[in-house]
Every structure is written in structure tokens, then in C-alpha cells.
Amino acid sequence: MSSDIEQFASGASFGVFSKAKDLHKRIWFTLAALVVCRLGTYVPLPGVNPRVISEFLAQNSGGLLGFLDMFSGGAVSRMTMFTLGIVPYISSSIIVQLMTSVFPSFEALKKEGEAGRKKLGLYTRYGAIMMASVQAFGVAAGLEHMTGASGPAVIIPGFFFRLMTVLTLTGSTMFLVWVGDQITSRGIGNGTSLIIYAGIVANLPMAISKTFALGRQQVLSLPVLFLILLGIVGLIYYVVYMERAQRRLPVQYPKRQMSVGMPASAQNTHLPMKLNSAGVIPPIFASSLLTFPAMILTFVNVSEDSWMRIFTKLFARDQILYVACFVGLIIFFAYFYTALMFNPEETADNLRKSGSYIPGIRPGQQTTDYLDYILTRLTAVGSVYLASVCVIPEFIVTKMVLPFYIGGTSILIVVSVTIDTIGQIQSHLMAHQYEGLIRKAKAKGKI
Numbered sequence: 052m053s054s055d056i057e058q059f060a061s062g063a064s065f066g067v068f069s070k071a072k073d074l075h076k077r078i079w080f081t082l083a084a085l086v087v088c089r090l091g092t093y094v095p096l097p098g099v100n101p102r103v104i105s106e107f108l109a110q111n112s113g114g115l116l117g118f119l120d121m122f123s124g125g126a127v128s129r130m131t132m133f134t135l136g137i138v139p140y141i142s143s144s145i146i147v148q149l150m151t152s153v154f155p156s157f158e159a160l161k162k163e164g165e166a167g168r169k170k171l172g173l174y175t176r177y178g179a180i181m182m183a184s185v186q187a188f189g190v191a192a193g194l195e196h197m198t199g200a201s202g203p204a205v206i207i208p209g210f211f212f213r214l215m216t217v218l219t220l221t222g223s224t225m226f227l228v229w230v231g232d233q234i235t236s237r238g239i240g241n242g243t244s245l246i247i248y249a250g251i252v253a254n255l256p257m258a259i260s261k262t263f264a265l266g267r268q269q270v271l272s273l274p275v276l277f278l279i280l281l282g283i284v285g286l287i288y289y290v291v292y293m294e295r296a297q298r299r300l301p302v303q304y305p306k307r308q309m310s311v312g313m314p315a316s317a318q319n320t321h322l323p324m325k326l327n328s329a330g331v332i333p334p335i336f337a338s339s340l341l342t343f344p345a346m347i348l349t350f351v352n353v354s355e356d357s358w359m360r361i362f363t364k365l366f367a368r369d370q371i372l373y374v375a376c377f378v379g380l381i382i383f384f385a386y387f388y389t390a391l392m393f394n395p396e397e398t399a400d401n402l403r404k405s406g407s408y409i410p411g412i413r414p415g416q417q418t419t420d421y422l423d424y425i426l427t428r429l430t431a432v433g434s435v436y437l438a439s440v441c442v443i444p445e446f447i448v449t450k451m452v453l454p455f456y457i458g459g460t461s462i463l464i465v466v467s468v469t470i471d472t473i474g475q476i477q478s479h480l481m482a483h484q485y486e487g488l489i490r491k492a493k494a495k496g497k498i
Contacts, residue, residue, distance in 0.1 A: 080233075096131060097219070123250055142179075157171070263276075301409065333384035377442065
């Protein structure tokens with residue numbers, strides 16, 4: 052039995068993976084669902100001239116439209132059914148999470164357990180429908196006023212086009228939400244994150260081919276291509292290292308009697324506190340706020356010498372003012388969202404109720420102050436890390452004029468989703484291997 056345990060502790064092997072039939076089904080289901088999501092990004096929105104949209108996106112790829120196109124996997128540039136993607140649902144879920152810390156009624160639902168989570172999930176879906184409807188109407192109204200070299204963007208504008216666009220885009224967003232739920236329950240990983248992940252990764256082959264095409268055309272020299280590749284690899288390693296970084300606070304549980312005649316022994320464990328507790332929320336909020344003026348100007352006819360145009364030019368990606376505000380907003384939202392996600396007072400109270408404590412720290416208020424002190428220092432480092440990841444790619448895109456958009460948010464999503472998915476696969480393999488060891492031990496009569 053000891054050899055079996057050692058084999059189990061050493062990790063799941065390829066042989067275990069080949070025998071995990073349930074894991075195979077989950078992986079194939081996830082891949083099939085993601086293929087359906089990708090196919091939807093090629094179904095055009097009825098009544099829209101795609102040439103005009105391509106011309107418009109080519110001129111405004113650096114604003115909010117380019118940001119949304121990155122998250123939708125190119126659906127915005129093609130103006131398809133999945134143009135809005137799953138972004139309205141993400142925005143709604145963030146708002147609901149914020150409301151759980153502001154309104155006592157929502158906070159009470161959060162503490163009710165599974166029933167409360169279902170109600171909050173229902174409110175999130177209602178909010179997603181409302182936000183998707185408003186955004187879809189804005190897209191329809193903007194398309195009707197859009198004209199390019201190929202003519203108007205909308206073939207037959209009017210009430211029917213707006214109604215059809217709102218119903219199509221809103222229905223497609225909720226379909227993606229349903230697919231994401233199915234992936235979470237029947238597949239591998241978080242469905243919502245994987246849908247965004249698939250959209251971001253889908254643009255990588257075309258971006259790589261365009262980059263090498265510039266190299267063949269000698270627009271980018273070989274040393275520059277090598278530096279770009281080296282920089283991307285280094286940035287990914289940096290994100291992986293920082294995302295996995297955590298501070299482990301030692302926690303000691305009360306002594307327990309293991310068996311008759313044996314002395315009681317205390318159990319030691321640790322409380323993990325991630326360096327980046329806020330995840331990708333701060334960059335998303337900061338990018339949305341800074342690109343909002345550019346989005347307004349894309350649908351409003353304003354003269355070039357107006358204060359709105361001047362204000363927008365000052366907030367271009369290559370301006371110092373934009374970088375300063377971007378970094379400041381990321382740091383602010385990192386502290387704000389971390390405070391919502393981790394409550395030192397609640398954690399200290401849970402430790403006190405369980406009889407456990409941090410060595411050298413008194414239970415109660417002293418533990419709360421200590422956790423708050425550690426969390427503040429971790430968030431300071433984590434916010435600087437998020438700001439650096441988001442600013443460096445912006446600088447590369449602006450200075451080197453790369454043919455694709457590299458966003459710190461996209462890199463964070465790709466890396467974090469990959470780590471989470473691999474972790475879940477390993478958990479399934481370990482569970483399958485553990486069940487096999489139990490059956491093997493029972494057959495031998497050892498337990």
C-alpha cells in the first residue's frame with residue numbers, strides 16, 4: 052500500500068489520464084462548446100454591410116472597439132451575432148458583486164448559501180439582459196449613422212432594423228451565458244473565462260502570420276522580431292510567476308486527541324493570501340473608463356477644434372497623461388476590489404470561532420489588524436504588477452506599430468485561465484487515481 056501511496060503522491064501519469072473516461076468526456080464537451088462559440092462569430096448581423104464595418108474598425112482599432120474586438124474574438128470587426136460577446140454578463144456580475152458589499156439585502160443573500168447564490172445569479176442574468184439590450188440599441192443607432200467608402204453601413208435603416216439588432220445581439224449574449232454555464236457544469240474550467248480565452252487565442256495565428264509577413268517585407272528587422280518574441284515570453288513568465296505568488300500565513304489549530312493512549316497534538320496549516328487578489332478586474336475597469344470618451348466620439352459628429360477632440364487626443368495611448376491615469380485607476384481598483392473580496396474582520400472571526408490562531412498574534416482585533424496590514428502590503432505589490440503588465444504591452448504596440456493588439460488584460464486572462472484549467476484537470480486526475488487506489492486496496496483486503 053505504501054508504494055501505491057508514493058505513486059499517488061508523485062502526481063497523475065499519462066496512463067491515469069488515458070483511463071479517466073469521465074475527464075475525456077468533459078474535455079471533448081468543452082472543445083465542442085467552444086467550437087460552437089467560435090462559429091457564431093462568423094454569422095453576420097442581418098442588414099449590415101461588412102465592408103463599411105471593416106473600414107471603420109481599421110480607423111478606430113485603438114479605441115474601445117479594438118478592446119471589445121479583442122474580447123469577442125474578432126466578432127466586432129465582422130459585426131456578427133456575437134458582437135457583444137459575454138461582456139454584458141461580466142459587467143453585470145461585477146455590479147452585483149459590488150452591490151453585495153453596499154446593500155445589506157444583497158449581502159444577506161450572499162450569506163444564505165446555495166439558495167442565495169442562485170438568486171444572485173438570477174439577478175446577474177437580468178442585469179445582463181438589460182445591459183445587452185442597451186448596448187445593442189446603441190450599436191444599432193451607431194450603425195445607422197455610419198457611412199464609409201462603400202456606402203452606408205445599414206442597408207435598410209429604421210425601427211425594424213433596430214428591433215432585430217437588439218433581439219439578435221441580446222439573444223446571442225444570453226446564449227453565450229448558457230453555453231458558459233454548461234461548460235462549467237459539464238466540462239472543464241470556468242465557462243465564461245474559457246469563452247473569452249478562446250476569443251483571444253483565436254486571433255493569435257493571424258497576428259503571428261502578419262508579424263512574420265512584416266519581417267519578410269523587411270518592415271521589421273530580424274533582431275526586432277527576436278526582441279518581440281523574447282519580450283512576450285518574458286512577459287508571460289512574469290505573469291505566471293506573479294499570479295502564482297502568495298503569502299502563506301501560518302495557522303495553528305487546537306490540540307486534538309488522535310487515539311486512545313496517544314498524546315494530543317496540534318495541527319499546523321497555513322492561510323494562503325494571493326499577491327493579486329483582484330484578478331483582471333482592475334485593468335478591465337480602468338480600460339473601460341479611459342476608452343469611454345473615444346466611444347462617444349465615434350458616434351457623435353464633433354469638430355476637430357472642439358474641447359472633446361482635444362481631450363481625446365490628450366488621452367491617446369502614447370500620451371503620458373493616459374499612462375498616468377491608467378496606472379492610477381488600476382491601483383485604485385486593485386485596492387477597491389480586494390477590499391470587497393477579502394474581509395480581514397470576517398476571516399479573523401472565523402479563525403476565532405474554530406479555535407485556531409496565527410502564532411504570535413492574539414485572536415480578535417489584533418488578528419484583524421495583522422491581516423489588514425499584510426493585505427495592504429500585498430495589494431501594493433500586486434497593483435504595481437498589474438500596472439506594469441498593462442503598460443508594457445501598450446508601449447510595445449505604440450512604439451513598434453505591431454499589426455495586432457497586445458493587451459495586458461488579454462495576457463492576464465490567457466495565463467490565469469490556462470493555470471486554472473490545468474489545475475482542474477490535475478484535480479480530476481488525482482481524484483480518479485485516488486478512487487483507483489481505494490478499489491485496489493479493498494481488493495487486497497488492506498482497508
